[in-house]
Amino acid sequence: MVKKISSSVFISGDGSNLKSILKNSRDYNFPIKIGLIISNNIRAYGLKYARKYNIPFKFYSSDNKDLFERNCLAELRKKRIKFLCLAGFMKKLSKKFIKNFGYKIINIHPSLLPRFKGLNTQKRVLKSKEKYTGCTVHYVTPELDSGKIILQKKILIKKNDTENSLKKRVLIQEHKLYPKAIRLVFKWLFLKKKIYFSFRVL
Numbered sequence: 001m002v003k004k005i006s007s008s009v010f011i012s013g014d015g016s017n018l019k020s021i022l023k024n025s026r027d028y029n030f031p032i033k034i035g036l037i038i039s040n041n042i043r044a045y046g047l048k049y050a051r052k053y054n055i056p057f058k059f060y061s062s063d064n065k066d067l068f069e070r071n072c073l074a075e076l077r078k079k080r081i082k083f084l085c086l087a088g089f090m091k092k093l094s095k096k097f098i099k100n101f102g103y104k105i106i107n108i109h110p111s112l113l114p115r116f117k118g119l120n121t122q123k124r125v126l127k128s129k130e131k132y133t134g135c136t137v138h139y140v141t142p143e144l145d146s147g148k149i150i151l152q153k154k155i156l157i158k159k160n161d162t163e164n165s166l167k168k169r170v171l172i173q174e175h176k177l178y179p180k181a182i183r184l185v186f187k188w189l190f191l192k193k194k195i196y197f198s199f200r201v202l
């Protein structure tokens with residue numbers, strides 16, 4: 001049995017990526033276990049998975065970003081969390097917060113980055129008349145959707161795709177890509193022994 005790294009998932013909405021990570025984390029050789037779920041939206045549908053899988057969760061308002069980050073850090077430290085996955089978490093994290101984790105925060109975005117960073121992704125993808133789109137898992141940096149890319153999955157845009165159909169088709173791929181990327185990150189980490197699972201500030 002691998003020694004799983006205690007991790008947290010940050011969400012703001014539906015939590016379908018959270019669900020996929022939780023399902024995968026039940027696998028004995030999946031590198032992480034989810035010890036904490038954080039939402040900045042009290043009504044996030046994804047919180048139901050916290051209840052279903054019996055995972056501790058916290059809601060913190062992100063209206064005051066500084067307070068939000070301080071609350072998160074305190075809880076992450078308390079729970080000895082060492083790795084963060086952002087999954088539909090719709091708030092930028094500060095440079096200071098990210099620095100605490102180094103290369104230990106990853107995010108998923110529904111486009112082939114660096115194309116279509118930011119919000120309303122599928123609307124802009126469709127407007128652009130691109131042939132392909134997809135999803136990307138990347139390391140988090142203070143610049144929006146800009147960190148080093150870990151994995152991408154490309155799909156063909158269909159002629160009759162709508163914003164909704166594209167969103168759904170990309171999401172299906174996200175659910176496979178995110179767990180794959182997590183496995184890959186830990187394979188790299190353990191191979192290179194480059195990253196130490198301790199915090200500078202925490």
Ligand code: GAR
Nearest residue numbers: 013014015016017087088108109110
């Ligand atoms: C996903 O498509 C994710 O890639 C996107 O929000 C959705 C959340 O779905 N994230 C971003 O756009 C971040 N820039 P989920 O809550 O069902 O996982």
